[in-house]
Amino acid sequence: MIAQQIKSAIRDIPDFPKPGIIFKDITPILKDPALCGQIVDAFAEQLKGIKIDAVAGIESRGFLFGLTLANRLGVPFVPVRKAGKLPFTIKQKAYKLEYGTAVIELHTDAFEPGQHILIHDDLLATGGTALAASELIQEMGGIVAGFSFVVGLGFLNGLERISPVCDRVVVLADY
DSSP: OHHHHHHHHOEEEETOSSTTOEEEEOHHHHTOHHHHHHHHHHHHHHTTTSOOSEEEEETTTHHHHHHHHHHHHTOOEEEEEETTOOOSOEEEEEEEETTEEEEEEEETTSSOTTOEEEEEEEEESSSHHHHHHHHHHHHTTOEEEEEEEEEEOGGGOHHHHHTTTOSOEEEEEEO
């Protein structure tokens, strides 16, 4: 099962980025091309039948599988970046974090109004960044087609925050 393969590959890093947090490091997955392929296959299988016009990958680790998934689905990839990283005309969204605020942005021509956008990231924790991305996409006229994550930390209740936006959520391995 893909969930067990993912969990076996992930490395726990205690006290990163601050004391008391156990960081789920997905970089060991990237050393296994076969597992990477299986992850993209699993996403594609679970997203069958959902209208997706583009995949929006959240910086930075959402780019890792987001681009490959977009290619597999035959749709464009849209990078959701941190403030100040995109060179063209942008739209921004500020949102709250546990420890402050952050800003994400998209190019204003990233997609057309009415298109169905899948939001992808490596990990679903509290759901704050995914929720902000969904709000930004909707403000730009997009329709949230669903969410996809390699890993979920269910005990942080991110699913409860994002599911009112769209109940089509794929999490391949949950803790």
